[in-house]
Amino acid sequence: MPGSTVAKLLVDTLESVGVRRIYGVVGDSLNGITDCLRKENGIEWIGVRHEEVAAFAAGAEAHLTGSLAVCAGSCGPGNLHLINGLYDCHRSRVPVLAIAAQVPSRELGSNYFQETRPDRLFRECSCYCEPIDHASQMPRVLELAIRSAVGQRGVAVVALPGDIALAEAPEASPLALGARPEVRPSEPQIAKLAETLDKGTKVTILAGAGCAGARAELIATAGALQAPIVHALRGKEYIEYDNPFDVGMTGLLGFSSGYYAIMDADVLLVLGTDFPYSQFYPKHATVAQVDIRPENLGRRGRLDLGLVGDVKTTLSALIPMLRKRTDTRHLEKALAHYTKTRKGLDDLAAGVPGRRPIHPQFLVRTLDELSSADAVFTCDVGLPTLWAARYIHMNGQRRLIGSFNHGSMASAMPQAIGAQIAFPRKQVVCLSGDGGFSMLMGDLLTIRQRKLPVKIVVFNNGALGFVELEMKVAGLLEYGTTLDNPDFAQMARAMGIYGARVEDPGELVATAKAFLACEGPAVLDVVVNRQELAMPPKIQFDQMKGFTLYMVDAVLNGRGDEIIELARTNLWR
Numbered sequence: 270m271p272g273s274t275v276a277k278l279l280v281d282t283l284e285s286v287g288v289r290r291i292y293g294v295v296g297d298s299l300n301g302i303t304d305c306l307r308k309e310n311g312i313e314w315i316g317v318r319h320e321e322v323a324a325f326a327a328g329a330e331a332h333l334t335g336s337l338a339v340c341a342g343s344c345g346p347g348n349l350h351l352i353n354g355l356y357d358c359h360r361s362r363v364p365v366l367a368i369a370a371q372v373p374s375r376e377l378g379s380n381y382f383q384e385t386r387p388d389r390l391f392r393e394c395s396c397y398c399e400p401i402d403h404a405s406q407m408p409r410v411l412e413l414a415i416r417s418a419v420g421q422r423g424v425a426v427v428a429l430p431g432d433i434a435l436a437e438a439p440e441a442s443p444l445a446l447g448a449r450p451e452v453r454p455s456e457p458q459i460a461k462l463a464e465t466l467d468k469g470t471k472v473t474i475l476a477g478a479g480c481a482g483a484r485a486e487l488i489a490t491a492g493a494l495q496a497p498i499v500h501a502l503r504g505k506e507y508i509e510y511d512n513p514f515d516v517g518m519t520g521l522l523g524f525s526s527g528y529y530a531i532m533d534a535d536v537l538l539v540l541g542t543d544f545p546y547s548q549f550y551p552k553h554a555t556v557a558q559v560d561i562r563p564e565n566l567g568r569r570g571r572l573d574l575g576l577v578g579d580v581k582t583t584l585s586a587l588i589p590m591l592r593k594r595t596d597t598r599h600l601e602k603a604l605a606h607y608t609k610t611r612k613g614l615d616d617l618a619a620g621v622p623g624r625r626p627i628h629p630q631f632l633v634r635t636l637d638e639l640s641s642a643d644a645v646f647t648c649d650v651g652l653p654t655l656w657a658a659r660y661i662h663m664n665g666q667r668r669l670i671g672s673f674n675h676g677s678m679a680s681a682m683p684q685a686i687g688a689q690i691a692f693p694r695k696q697v698v699c700l701s702g703d704g705g706f707s708m709l710m711g712d713l714l715t716i717r718q719r720k721l722p723v724k725i726v727v728f729n730n731g732a733l734g735f736v737e738l739e740m741k742v743a744g745l746l747e748y749g750t751t752l753d754n755p756d757f758a759q760m761a762r763a764m765g766i767y768g769a770r771v772e773d774p775g776e777l778v779a780t781a782k783a784f785l786a787c788e789g790p791a792v793l794d795v796v797v798n799r800q801e802l803a804m805p806p807k808i809q810f811d812q813m814k815g816f817t818l819y820m821v822d823a824v825l826n827g828r829g830d831e832i833i834e835l836a837r838t839n840l841w842r
């Protein structure tokens with residue numbers, strides 16, 4: 270197109286598919302693109318302080334909206350910083366396009382200043398990753414990238430040299446995106462699934478994020494099968510609330526009721542989940558699985574019958590084929606176990622004025638009760654994931670995001686940035702570990718600069734607590750886990766942000782109320798118990814041995830005080 274540049278074509282194409290913003294850090298090689306954004310009003314540039322934050326923020330936006338979100342990094346180190354966030358986006362299967370600017374095209378292959386190969390580097394964390402070596406490849410390469418990210422739900426990366434961004438753009442016609450197909454297994458396969466389920470006397474459902482949009486069908490299936498529903502963490506948003514068949518989550522952070530409902534079953538129906546931990550799948554039960562991705566069938570455990578299909582479509586066809594059941598014993602046993610487990614966990618979520626330190630369960634329960642009905646919660650990897658999984662209630666309007674599949678620390682604050690920018694009027698509550706918060710703390714300045722009213726809660730246990738727990742369970746003495754933190758509230762105030770700190774349980778509720786009610790960005794630094802043990806639902810013998818060993822080592826090392834502390838926390842409550 271005479272007079273128009275590749276950069277302008279790129280920006281116009283993104284705008285035409287509904288992209289509203291690009292997260293990133295500017296740089297010479299990105300000038301062509303950012304200068305277009307400056308001149309036009311359609312897409313906003315969201316400058317952050319670290320590109321990893323840009324990728325996490327874009328991922329959060331894509332997760333919450335279901336639409337394409339975009340991030341960008343300048344050549345070499347600029348886009349290299351995106352990589353961890355992009356891994357997270359790709360593993361979470363959210364549609365994100367990353368623009369990786371490249372050094373001038375004539376310099377490629379000369380080990381030029383800042384030269385890297387984004388088209389190689391990002392290959393593993395993307396479903397499409399190609400360089401644009403010549404202006405004539407536009408807009409095709411960009412269109413393929415967008416179609417891949419949206420259609421396959423994942424990351425697409427386009428590497429674009431700065432000089433090509435400024436080159437004259439070729440003619441282009443409007444981009445047409447393919448519609449999502451309805452994926453339905455064949456009639457005989459659905460009949461076979463009904464037959465497999467009918468043979469079971471104790472059927473349990475393990476359901477995950479693939480059940481989003483299939484809630485009614487999931488509950489109707491559980492009703493027909495008199496089956497308890499166990500969920501995987503990413504399914505929590507859609508499955509747990511107002512669900513008479515819910516018996517909690519499974520896994521190391523799960524509920525014992527979730528674990529036993531699966532282990533007791535003679536048929537397990539796995540729906541839209543890629544729950545990764547094989548030791549929590551049953552060894553002997555018949556396993557039937559429905560997943561939209563053929564490659565995800567049976568990849569975590571035994572598979573007797575696998576159907577490639579959309580959960581909603583498949584269950585709609587399945588329900589009329591199921592026999593009526595009258596035996597509710599398996600369901601009732603699991604539900605009773607769940608009630609008991611839930612009560613046990615809720616009992617831990619309390620605080621007595623004057624009795625320090627604050628139990629993190631009490632903190633998260635307080636936040637759960639005080640946060641709005643449509644709040645977006647983000648949580649860091651580590652113990653905040655555990656507390657969110659166990660104590661934050663979903664309701665169909667609330668959302669919960671974390672780096673659950675990639676398992677990266679420090680995602681909560683960047684994801685909160687993306688969530689708040691995409692939904693300026695929603696309450697966004699960020700549950701950060703002190704380790705996670707400090708890892709990408711520079712972007713607190715982005716929150717300040719943009720006056721984003723994100724509410725950041727720091728679970729200040731002075732430690733990389735989750736790893737400390739893992740070390741104990743493995744029979745090791747903790748090492749390298751201590752964090753000597755400043756007063757984060759004072760630090761926030763020094764930055765011009767609302768900051769409050771709580772050490773006494775008696776002050777928690779009032780301080781949290783004021784914190785959530787304040788208008789702008791806010792940091793709540795809560796000194797929580799470092800020794801809060803979160804025991805797995807079933808302690809493996811090896812783990813138990815490890816735990817005992819930890820105690821022995823600790824005594825030998827003269828750390829008896831710590832054992833007493835552990836005992837007081839976990840045995841005497």
Ligand SMILES: Cc1cc2nc3c(=O)[nH]c(=O)nc-3n(C[C@H](O)[C@H](O)[C@H](O)COP(=O)(O)OP(=O)(O)OC[C@H]3O[C@@H](n4cnc5c(N)ncnc54)[C@H](O)[C@@H]3O)c2cc1C
Pocket residue numbers: 361362476477478479480500501502503504505518519520521522523540541542543544545559560561562565578579580581650651654672673674676677
């Ligand atoms: C510190 C830490 C501890 C953790 N501990 C636990 C734990 O104890 N328990 C736990 O559950 N998780 C835990 N997790 C999270 C865990 O790693 C996984 O992220 C989670 O279990 C995956 O949840 P999911 O299967 O619902 O989602 P995903 O992994 O996203 O899987 C969704 C599946 O649904 C399929 N799908 C998507 N759409 C459809 C559709 N329309 N129809 C059919 N199929 C579809 C996808 O192909 C995919 O296979 C932990 C994470 C961290 C960071």
Ligand SMILES: Cc1ncc(C[n+]2csc(CCOP(=O)(O)OP(=O)(O)O)c2C)c(N)n1
Pocket residue numbers: 649650651652653676677678701702703704705706728730732733734735736
């Ligand atoms: C980027 C990254 N580095 C290291 C780890 C290993 N890791 C997992 S959880 C964790 C500790 C998290 O500490 P913190 O944020 O303080 O949360 P806590 O568990 O103490 O509540 C570490 C180091 C990781 N998952 N990601």
Ligand SMILES: [Mg+2]
Pocket residue numbers: 702703704728729730731732733734
């Ligand atoms: Mg910590």
